[in-house]
Amino acid sequence: MTRHILLINPNSSQSTSAMMQAIAQRATKNALAVAVATAERSPAMIVTEDDLLASAEEVVEIGLRHAADCVGIVVSAFGDPGLDDLRRQVAIPVVGICEASMRVASQGGRPFGVATTTPLLVDAIAARARALGFAELLTGIRCTAGDPTALADDKAALTQALGEMVEACIAADQAQAVIIGGGPLGEAAGALQPRFSTPVISPIPCAIAFLLEQIPSARREAPIVAATAGE
Template sequence: MKLLVINPNTSQDVTRLIEAEASRSIRPNTELTMATAPFGVAYIETRAESLIGGYAAMQIAAEHYQQYDAIVVAAFGDPGLTALREIMPIPVVGMTEAAVLSACQQGGRFSVIAISQRIQAWYRECIASYGLEGRLASIRALDEPLQHIGQVQENQGERLIELGRRAVEEDGADVLILAGAPLAGLARSVADRMPVPALDGVTCALIQAQAMVDMAAQTPAAGSYTQPPTKPCQGLGAPLAALVGRQPVDA
């Protein structure tokens, strides 16, 4: 099994964190390929940044998907996830959806522990889009600027743990999600310090991507996720234009 793991952020340090956790979450016969957004922002916090990251993820996926069995969008908030599912003939799994669905299987309500205050609105909207806002106990986030996105765990680890404990004690969370690619691997390392299960979106997404390949779901021939209609495209690279417009760019 071959999986393409896309970091829609531009930070190579974050990609390395994702890869380290992803490598712990795969079977012996599963191969990983990591890809980092060639444009955009170091870490996504806003709706606008999410759209840019989603476009970067679509471009990477279009260029490489034929070599893989499934794709993982490795950013909390799932930039471009539903659009990728619409055009890809292979399974596409997102960190947020995978984490919140896994959380719902382990408890009644879950809390998200995030790296910034600004990110909260986008996270809430994403969770609501999956119909799970009623299961969200809270989002708790760091409240100071990040000095280095690749060192959030080292610099803010104790504060993140405290936010998790408060979410359990004050918000009634049954499960914690340590959100965002910069926190990849943290849930595994602090699980014994948390009073409830702590989930990592990378872990959840990799496990579910492998399961989706195992299920060998049929590519839809009808419904809203069937192939897009044929139409002219302009300004897109040929691989993406072939998927979005169903014809060459110069047609």
């Protein structure tokens, strides 16, 4: 058994899981290995509030199944489904990518926006900001046009469209930081960061950093050991 972090993908896409796991592993800076567990009952990409709410039950199930084998858990969907319930039921740290990225984006009272691809999740994102106490700092949520799933399949188009939303958050909404709102958008977030002088926030690294703060024994010089989380 390895000491590792578990990343839960509430979407059912294995390719998305692999991408998010790679981002999370880089973000640990060799502190711990990252294992990934993928939901089976959700769509490949959560794009509606009903999907988000329905995914919470399986997130909790996965977390409870693996909690004894890991030192911390990341819920890697932007609505943080199941986060609060899972956190109450396990003795290890649990963080969500929305929670963590909003903490970073709002540092020092900084107004921030969200650029994402899922217009049907705007209300859920705004509700999450309210629940976390950041509603007054949220300048707006800008969404790309068209089908989110189709856009996610075209990396260049996805990055271009999200970049336009980042520009709108900054220029029109006066955001001083912009979160790329979604676990499946992790690669696009990384690609956009160098293009703007305004901070562009990638949620998965934020969640890893927040989690490591809560694991005192995590040593940055520790070697990475491959970890898996079989279902």
